[in-house]
Amino acid sequence: MTSLDDIPVTQLKGVGSALAETLAKLSIHSVQDLLFHLPYRYEDRTRVVPMGSLRIGDIAVVEGEVMKTDLVMGRRRSLQVTLRDDSGFLVMRFFHFNAAQKNQLAEGASVRCFGEVRPGRAGYEFYHPEYQVSPPPMPAAGEATLTPVYPLTEGIQQPRVRGLCQQALGYLERFPIRDWLPPDLLTDYQLPGITEAVRLVHLPPAGSPVHLLVEGRHPAQQRLVMEELLAHQLSLLRVRQQIQARQALPLLPTGDLPERFLEQLPFKLTGAQKHVVQDIRQDLSQPVPMLRLVQGDVGSGKTVVAALAALQALGSGAQVALMAPTEILAEQHFRNFQDWLEPLGVTLAWLSGKVKGRARQEALAAVAEGRAQVAIGTHALFQDEVQFQRLALVIVDEQHRFGVHQRLALREKGVGGSLAPHQLIMTATPIPRTLAMSAYADLDTSVIDELPPGRKPIETIVLPDSRRDDIVERVRGACQTGRQAYWVCTLIEESEALQCQAAEVTAQELSKRLPELKIGLVHGRLKAQDKVDVMARFKSGELDLLVATTVIEVGVDVPNASLIIVENPERLGLAQLHQLRGRVGRGEQASFCVLMYHPPLSNNGKARLQALRDSQDGFFIAEKDLEIRGPGEVLGTRQTGLMQFRLADFERDKGWIEPVKEMAPGLMKQPKAVDALIRRWLGENIRYGEV
CATH class of the missing domain: 3.40.50.300 (P-loop containing nucleotide triphosphate hydrolases)
Structure with missing residues (x-):
């Protein structure tokens, strides 16, 4: 029997070889791939908002009459269309447009458009909004549905993907999606079948609970989230199975x-x-x-x-x-x-x-x-x-x-x-x-989960960089009593070159202000041997102060260092800050970590630095980091292609992790189901298990 996996996207109306190539960049090759290209959020286009009530950042539907259309010759040529309703006016601005559009949006035309409110030259503006000329009446309150928003790639726009997904849904009557999960499992968790869940997520029916869909907590979304987490779990168990299918040399504890x-x-x-x-x-x-x-x-x-x-x-x-x-x-x-x-x-x-x-x-x-x-x-x-x-x-x-x-x-x-x-x-x-x-x-x-005896807790102090002079004096005091200190420069968003430059400038400035101290510098651009030499001099006590980039984050062990200053800690993740703090507190004396931030701090930044001040426990800090930044950042897997979920959200959906862990071993006994689920959710990414 033909399955949706076997039907190429080129079977859909309007998909030629060029569009098929663009879709391939999104790992969409078959109609089934398209159905599992899921919306990551929804827009509520079910009501028209009066222009006079809009605020910057609002995403809204407005409807009005074209007052005038102008061709504006600024740094970039643009088409400026001014709309008005009874409450006020708004500008639609297009940087890419053609003559047909200009004629269509002539004075007096009735237009409904959807976009995000931004400040502009002529008041509030929508840049490149989606719009309809002479629109049909809005659906009645009970018939309105939410509009899905899909992940995109270069060369394809939101309306196009939306249209293709709608076409793909038409295939579900003849070719339902194969459900690989046992029916009693779905009954236990009161979840819908896969075909029903996919249909609802792409096309929420009128009257669906909007708040549940927006938060990702609707049963149909949760059905898909659970299956996605399960597919990831199965793929890693498959990796383990592949490795453990090979023999290893038993290494018996012999000798002294x-x-x-x-x-x-x-x-x-x-x-x-x-x-x-x-x-x-x-x-x-x-x-x-x-x-x-x-x-x-x-x-x-x-x-x-x-x-x-x-x-x-x-x-x-x-x-x-x-x-x-x-x-x-x-x-x-x-x-x-x-x-x-x-x-x-x-x-x-x-x-x-x-x-x-x-x-x-x-x-x-x-x-x-x-x-x-x-x-x-x-x-x-x-x-x-x-x-x-x-x-x-x-x-x-x-x-x-x-x-x-x-x-x-x-x-x-x-x-x-x-x-x-x-x-x-x-x-x-x-x-x-x-x-x-x-x-x-x-x-x-x-x-x-136990530190060696004698380790002293590290006191963490959070100060604005306006207190820099006090901090420099604190370094002088610590080093004059025979202790050593680190001064860490962070410029994470910038290039490595700028980060190294920042460390060089800081080292020069501190050398001028602390002429009696011996100061070393370590950064990513130094030759390996030079780095090792500087570290060795610091370890032996020949240097008092080490200025460094985050290259010292892990593995540097100098028991006599009892003070670390971290500049711009708001730019780093909590786990990384906790690692840097761990460079001190390795000896007998009391140790201090000073986080010198640049105001103003965002709420997010305040929460992170507070968590660090409150706790020495790396696991507590890691939980906080996960809450604040998400799994890709915490694991550093943005680069590795692991854990990039389509629908699942680690923080929101962590309640599924235990059940999924329990379900996975039973399913591993059905290799066909495992293959199908991994292919459905991880597609081409699964090759990492076969390196």
């Missing part, structure tokens, strides 16, 4: 390397660390690949846990790869692992994009021949030329900075190319539980 390592540490493991080490030890002993995410707040000791996992692999004669997203963080791991593992007789290799020439060839050879037991580096480890002799464990730090593809690419480098390596993913960005359950459904999760 872990014990010797723990003996040389100057501190004891916390209860939380011991618990996570036990989880990992258990996973690594299995013949299926471990897939574990370890979340731990700043300074909770994830690196020690990673080192113990590496030693278990080395005890079984295998190799380990440790990958970090930035040179600084990778370098930090390399130094830590050198200090810890070299005394135990372990050989390390350092591979980053900056390692060139002979040093690179030697490192590659050492890894390929198995002489280097641990390879540490940046995404340079993904490259084809990096060959391992016996890779059995991959440790990835700050996974959300890499695309899913990159993490999966490393699995091809396992022992003999056939055994998949175990994967340990670490993050110091606490991920809200709801998000972890969805974004990392392919991973088991462990949390290190």
